[in-house]
Amino acid sequence: MNISGAIACSLLLTAILFFPAPYSAQTGVFINEFMASNGFTLADEDGDFEDWIELYNHSDDTVTVEGYYLSDSDSNPYQWRFPSVSMAPRSFLLVFASGKNRTEGELHTNFKISSEGEPLLLSDPDGNLLDHIPPASLGRDLSYGRLPDGGADFETFERPSPGAPNLPNFELSLTWSHPSGFYDDTLSLEVIVPGENEIEIYFTINGDLPGSDDSLLLSSIELLPTEVLENNPIIEIPTNSSSSPPWYRWRPPGDDLPRAHVVRAAGFKDGEPVTDVLTGTFFVGSEYFTHLELPVFSLVLEEGDLFDHYRGLFVPGNSYDENPWEGAWSGGNFHKRGREWERETHLFYFDEAFEKQLDQKTGIRIHGGGSRSMPSKSIRLYARSYYGEDRIRHDFFEEGPNEYHRLLLRNSGQDFVRTMYIDGLTHLIVAPMGFEQQRYRPAILFINGAYWGLINIRDRIDKYYFQSHLGVDEDHLDLLEFGGFTIVEGERDDYLEMMEYVRNHSLEEEMHFRMVEEWMDVENFIDYYIAKMFIATYDWPGNNIRFWRDRSENGKWRWVYFDNDDALADLYFNPYNHLMDSTNNPWPNPLWSTELFRNLMESEIFRSRFVNAINRHLADTFDPERTISLAIETANSLRTEMSHHIERWGFPESVDQWEQFNMEVLEFLGSRSCVFLEMSKEFFGEDYQFDSLGYCISYVKDEANENSIQLMPNPTRNHLHVVADIPLSIQSYTIVNAAGKQISQKRVTHSSETGEKYKVDVSGLAPGWYLLELVLNKGMREYFPFVKTD
Known part of the structure; x- marks a missing residue:
């Protein structure tokens, strides 16, 4: 250091140590409050949550701060210069410490503040140090400042107040006389105030934050049994527009719905x-x-956070008024995204044993694409230190990580009007395939005490998922969607380079296929495509497709399994035609979305691996005995609750219709393996060896006689009725299980006219999938899958 520099530094340190307060007191302008880790406290005009510094003019005069300086460095006190700005007496001035360096509109410094702690300096145009704040280490969404404003004492604030008077931290904590939970009879609820503090308690019972103009608590709050209460009026508020198509338009709820009490209380003085x-x-x-x-x-x-015309998350609102078709399916506030459309909520979670497991504040946003227009919304929960806890900590699923930055309460997407479990079931089915996927568990939701029906607890696929499940640092994560057109996290250059190579090199040549293997996890790609093809997902791969890699030396692209709400429905959907289509449909299978699959199919190595994987998964993963067992178990878990859910939303039309949807799922799973096997044989040809499935026999679709013979009911508990709309003569029948083993055989002599039934007793069979073989007149054979339930 040269002599002049040493002298300057010495003078600066002297000023910092001995003269900050008097000069600030003369000018009246202080650094009053600052935040060094702004997670969710205040967004700038770009929607970014940047560090900020608040100045306060403690004087009775207007002060012009043009030419003043802010800095976070003792050695460079003149880092950022104020433009022409005046501060009225007793006013606040906010400056974002973002590094964006703006002097018009919102003010932004050219530096950021370290949350680990660094000094803050305010200097006047002549270089005089006006104020100096020593380094202070701060947690996320905590601020540090003077109390009172402009005073000499500093505090860390749990309630930051940028641009407003600083607020003291609360020293009193209220408690309930009875914890949140389940009670048999009328409950007299009291609020316990510590010590002998003479404060007034105000409370609300609609979810709103209490204020001094709400109900004053004089003794206790009587919480009556909920069956004597009327429905909460918020369930009468439509949650999509009246112009929505009837198949998902909001329907008025029934009269006899469960209800909870929600109570909020706060203490006030003066x-x-x-x-x-x-x-x-x-x-x-x-x-x-x-x-x-x-x-x-x-x-x-707050009720308004959900239902207010301008800020409510659940209603069409002003967004619909301004643009009715802004979002997919229909416009509405529920299609808005980003932090400005996040609201604070208090979250409770009770397990099946009625024990309270969670009691914390979180943020909520609406989740999803077009399904945001459904009457019941998918909710994304956000754990932030701003709300108190930076994680949601509970073991919702029996294995895997049990701490969450984000968690989904999903409405089952398009399947909301059908079964409420399709996507979750497909994840259970493909779990052995080792995908990055969303775990599933059903639950019941109440909002402000109102019954909101069934929801699905799901993982959120984002940077935190890859960090917690796979240990991938967010700085090393590349996460893309829609053919690499959209970057969710990281970069896309590597993927685009791979696709450029695929376009310009024939993968028939082994060397080029091997080169592509260096970029992507081919086995994962094969399993992923087989899974999506088997479950008959139509709105894909031009939609609902994501892939990722760890940006490391050995990181390869892998595909994420998610969003299969329209699956398990079209038994005869041919995915090969869908994926090999070269007509360039705009949706859901444009050429860009099938390009990689079509090119890989040119490789003999890839085709052989694909066939081998089909054989393996048809024999194991998609074994009807396994998949049907999972489907029955999943439907059973919802059966008790479904009548209430339907009473709340009117979807499906009835419990009977829901049971019919369940039957269609079982029919799909019972027959899809055989159908998919036949489609695969046809696509790959005789050069490839497919393993036979004993239970398939020769079961294929007979277009001419598709509806001539039917089994009713299917699924069944005790008996099957063979019904024909043509004269029917049965000579014998055989029942085969999912493993291809003959369970029973019987010779019969049955002839009937049109519409007459023949009864088959299946009461002695174990629950599962079976195939009924009928031998008709002249030795003709017909095969019918059926499901035996408990």
């Missing part, structure tokens, strides 16, 4: 809050609660 808000959820007395078989979520939040 009209000002002196405690944080206390929130509780109480299930009282209803017979319904004694028969719960699923876990329960309760969300408590």
Whole structure:
């Protein structure tokens, strides 16, 4: 250091150590508050949550701060210069410490503040140091500043107040006389105030934050059994537009729905809050609660955050008024995204044993694409330190990570009007294939005490998922969607380079296929495509497709399995035609979306591996005995609750219709292996060896006689009725199980006219999938899959 530099540094340190307060006091302008890790406190005009610094003019005069300087460096106090700005007496001035360096509109410095702690300096145009804040290490969404404003004492604030007077931290904490949970009869709920503090308690019962103009608590709150209460009026608010198509248009709820009590209370003194808000959820007395078989979520939040015309997440609102078709399917506030459309909620979670497992604040946003227009919305939960806890910590699923930055309460997407479990079931089916996928568990949701029906607890596929499940650092994650057109995280150059190579080299040549193998996990790609093809996903691969890699030396592209709400429906959907189509349909299989698959199919190595994988998965993963067992178990888990869910939403039309949808799923799973096997044989030809499936025999679709003979009911518990709309003569029947083993055989003599039934007793069979072989007159054979249930 030269002599002049040493002298300057010495003078600066002297000023910092001995003279900051007097000069600040003369000018009246102080650094009053700052935040060094802004997770969710205040967004700038770009929607970014940047560090910020607040100045306060403590004087009675207007002060012009043009030419003043802000800095985070003792050795360089003149880092950022103020433009022409004046501060009125007793006013605040906010500056974002973002590094964006803006002096028009919102003010942004050319530096950021380290949350680990570094000094902040304010200097006047003559270089005089006006204020100096020593380094302070701060957690996320905590601020540090003076109390009172402009005073000499500093505090860390749990309630940051950028651009407004600093707020003291609450020293009092209220508690309930009874914890949130389930109670048999009327509950007298009290609020316990520590010590002998003389404060007034105000409360609300609709989810709103209490204020001094709400109900004053004089003694206790009587919570009556919920069966004597009327429905919460919020369930009468339509959650999509009246112009929505009838198949998913909001329907009025029934009259006899479960309900919970939600209570919020806060302490006030002289009209000002002196405690944080206390929130509780109480299930009282209803017979319904004694028969719960699923876990329960309760969300408590400001009613306007969901239903206000301008800011409500659940309603068409002003967004629909301005542009009715802005979003997929229909416009509405529920199609809005980003942090400005995140709302604070209090989250409770009770397990099947009625034990409270979660009681914390989180953020919520609407999740999904077109399914945002469904009457019931998918909800994305956000854990942030801003809300108190930076994780949602609970073991919702029996294996895997149990801490979440994000968690989904999903409405089952398009399947909301059908079964409420299709996508979750497909994830259970393909679990052995080792994909990056979303775990599934059903639950019941209450919002502000109102019954909101069934939801699906799911993982959220984002950077935190890859970090917690696979240990991939977010700085090394490349996550893309829609053929690499959209970057979710990281970079896309490597993927685009691979696709350029694929376009310009014939993969018939082994050397070029081997080169592509260096880029992508081919085995994962094969399994992923077989899974999507087997379940008959139509709105893909030009939609709902994501792939990722760890940006490391050995990182390869892998495909993420998600969003299969329209699956397990079209038994005869031919995925080979879908994926090899070269007509360039705009949706759902444009050429760009099938390009990689079509080119890989040119490789003999790839085709052989594909066939081998089909044989393996048809014998194991997609074995009807396994898949049908999973489907029956999944439907059974919802059966008790489904009548209430239908009463709430009107979808499906009835429990009987839901049971019919269940039967169609079982029919699909019972027959899809055989159908997919035949399609695969036809596509690959005789040069490839496919393993036979004993239960298939020669079961193929007979277009001419598709509806001439039917089994009713199917699934069944005790008996099958063979019904024909043509004269029918049966000589014998054989029942074969999913493993191809003959279970029973019987010779019969049955002749009937049109519409007469023949009864087959299956009461002695174990639950599962079976094939009924009928030998008709002249030795003609017909094969019919059926499902035996408990």
